Amino acid sequence: MKKLLTAIFAIASTTCALAQETPTSPLEISGSVDTYFKYDFAKKPNNILTSFASDHNSVSLGMIDLALKKKTGKASFVGELSFGPRGQSQSIPDAANGGSSFHIQNLYINYDFSDKFAMTAGYMGTFIGYEVISPVGNFNYSTSYLFTNGPFQNAGIKATYKFSDKVSLMAGLFNDWNVYSATRGVSSVGGQLMIAPVEGWTAYLNVLSGAGGGGYGTIEDLTTAYQITEKFKLGLNAANYDIDNDGGGYAGVALYPQYAVGSAVTLGLRGEYFKTKDVGPVTGTKYTAVTLTANVKSGGLTFIPEVRLDHNGDKPFFNKNSLSAPNAGQFSLAAVYAF
Template identity: 35%
Template sequence: MKQLLTLTLLFATTILIAQDETTTPEKKFTFEGSVDAYYQTYLTASDDSGQSFGTAFAGQTGFALGMGNIIASYESGKVGAVLDLVTGPRGAGATFSNDIVDGIVNQAYAYWNVSEKTTLTMGRFNTFLGYEVIAPAANFNYSTSYLFSHGPFSHVGLKADFALSDDFSLMLAVMNPWDTNDTSFTGEYSFGAQLGYSGQFLNFYYDSGNNGGLGFEVDYTGGFDVSEDLFLGINAAYNDNDGSGFYGAAIYPQFATSDDFSIGLRGEYFGYHDKDIDDLPSVFAATLTGSYTVDSNLIIKPEIRLDSWSNNDAAYFDADGEDASSLSAFTLAAIYRF
């Protein structure tokens, strides 16, 4: 009898341990980030002219800092959270310097994998619009495009991601208005949607409170492997806010010459439109970038950029301080990712 009771207790304990092992969620913590700096000099103007291309980030001459970026992620079973912190000029520009803890928080959100095909995310997350992102380690070109610079950098709200099939995906979101990254006091909200198919994404944005008018944006982001070594990225967008806004398109051919070195070109056409103004200025910008990776972590990026405006002879200053419609620069950037 005593032996039977012992065997029974041992069997019950084994079942409880097995159940505990199957029901206790696996916990996982990850930590990553990047640090970047650059040197920039103008080829067609004086470095002390106090001007820049007019796109986001990397707007200083001489030696300058980009940003420090730290991302901490924690996952336990079906739920998790991400905290993305930034500092430096690029981080300040991405967070407008003063919203959410003085421009330190880039992203902060919690998520729930409701099922294998559905994920809910709530908090502050980077935008789904456009081809480029804030962190330079994730972009091929170091400088940023006009399309990226004129779009929202982040949103605060709730989004739902659905894996409809192996190829199709859908995202739906309700968020604070455009560039309202902390608290909205207007009572207005924005709505977003993204339809994805095999790496191609069609994005939609609607905002009834965008600068007091009716605002929307349609954006296509995608790319194709032309060959084993050649990739072609594409971005196009049209934005309207009560009759005015912007439009543009950019291509990103990138060729890998070896495992460590690639060269890429960003060719972008960007312009403004207004129902009450004809012949607004537009710009063609060409950026040639090399990318050399050292020991998987350090990326060296030499870059030459030329922006040329139509119908805007006073967009920049030349080397003599006279009005100029174009500006070119050489930039050397170093990005360390961990």
């Protein structure tokens, strides 16, 4: 604790001292803390197998997330660490190490060669998909099947060219998914086309091809959000992942309508269809899920009550008697504080 405080004050003091000598932005410190209660209607933990919030009938921890950012001239860095189940044992890289350490969310360096062209290298939140690990970045507290099955993070080097405020293009070389160092070399190539056709509407067309979850494959992804009116926002995520040599993959679509019923309260629905692809003789399976969520904001604090119902005809869930069931449901109440 003492060491951590000393380090923070030392960094902050250095920032103040440097700020008097060179044109530099102050050190940015931000982060979040989240905790939740979840009740599974079949009284089973891990009944719905999407990421995070896995406990049943328990007041449980999410994570504490701490991020530092600084820009000096054209160069900047972001370092973001998380501690707690959501950021450790339930996040993929740290789970591989027994979940006993911490999880790096972002650790990269960026250089702006000009107002239009920038290069970034390091470990970054993935550019694929609508949802993210940090609960601050999501409207719903539970996560989608598309998020759970897609990449969480990509280490690599990428170049971004901004043609205008309405169009930009990113291309990069990446390691395999969710690893701090490559296990199969720099094996993936990825790209992102951002277009903003009208004010308030942004769409990202993403592709990532190479070593990933389950083998070598290619994922195509569309992530878009449109603030249609002051109160109504619509988001969409659609993705298709094919693993080479009939290795499976997935396809799915999720729709995110959100409506602000007041300045502090917003209601949102997530409707998702998701299917896994056949792996050799093993046939894939199909999920549908509906999640109704409210966000109640007071300053940095957001309360997130949520009800979720999932269906799969292949009965992958459990009922109260521990028998396989086609339906599962849960209620959760989360508190997320962003600073």
